[in-house]
Amino acid sequence: MIRFEQATKYARTKGIKKPIIEDASLTLNRGKSVGLLGRNGAGKSTLLRLIAGAIKLDKGRIIRRGKISWPLGFAGSFQPSMTGEQNVRFVARIYGVDTEQLIGYVKDFAELGPFFKAPVGTYSSGMKARLAFGLSMGVNFDYYLVDEITAVGDSNFRKKCQAVFETKLQESDIIMVSHSTGTIRDYCDCGVVLEKGKMTYYENVEDAIRAHDKNMKES
């Protein structure tokens, strides 16, 4: 369960203050995967980072029950000067999982070949995505926070994602950001639309997509 209680967060850049969420209260229950919809710059990625706990709210609080992954996107949380393997080792250490086992899993999944031992800075975005995805799937979380990751990569990678997600979804939930409503429809049961600092929850993902489409037409 993830619960927002009167949560407020402003984005501040160079003197411009813009609300991401304002006084928002919402409960996301276990057992349902959530699609997060909203226009460009609405703050979907920031919202994921808030849920992960990587950044803090300005006001209110978020109650988290269960293990939540870091926000997993193709831009990556990787240190570019470290090799793929070193990055995997680092994550294994900070989450206290078996290092060699995780390395084995990610190596198999990401299929980077010799690049696994090259600095992540030399990777293409597709390679980063495969590494990021394999890495997070190798650690067991109750919630996986996914930021547009399936948007990169070839059809082969997408098939792989789908297969892994299907096994993971039996015990875990996804909170996913995507501009592709097709992807959201494929993975998610319910939806949240983020618009002008307001989060609206829809029990049915189709309703969320419809509301989002309507918002897009209005602007």
Next chain:
Amino acid sequence: MGYLTTHFRVVGALLVREMATRFGSKPGGYVWALLDPAAHILLMTVIFQAIARAPALGTSFALFFATGYIAFQFYQAMTGYLNAAVKANKALLSYPNVAPIDTIVARFVLQMGTTSLVAFIVLGTIVAIMRVDTNIHWPSILEAIGLACLFGLGVAMVNCVLFLRYPLYEQVFGIVNRPLFLISGVFFLPDSIPAPYRDLVLINPLVHIIMGFRKGFYPEYRAIGLDMDYLYGIAFLTLFAGMLVFTLSRKTLRNE
């Protein structure tokens, strides 16, 4: 309890990461972190020995210079490395487990260990090769090292925040910090400076650190002007300021 174990795990992981990547691309790896400053200090010592034969203290110029320079390095190398601690690990901060302070702690531990080993290598070499008679007083040495590290930590914690907020300050700090080596009493003893200027020189806390460190090697050194109360005051005040600024700027450190 859970929080504490996570922090220990993260600091451990960051330590390994720093050691693996600081000189990772070169053959020899972390050995260079020791060899580089050790060779630098030994070379400087040889050069200055050729210029100035008579040391202000004792009989060996090498030991005189090296004790000053190493005490200075405990501060200088610490801030140099720690100033960039948060910036250099920015990508890793996207893991909610990793807090900005963890990067500081990891680099602090690593740098303290590294400079200590360098000191051991350099001073050991000088004492062994030049057969300098020394009568080492450990408490003075350890006290000076500890204060140098804590003072450096405080300065670096302030810098981590201010460098991100005011890029101009980073330039200014670089300019002001560079000649510090010349006025901190590495080459000279502040004791021998005439009255009005001596008080000016003694404002610099690094002068006191170097004097305290040298006292551990030269029992006959009287260190006139050494004010440990002043040094403790400045070091802990700076550290407190660093912690305060660092805590208040959590958002700047995470978001940027």
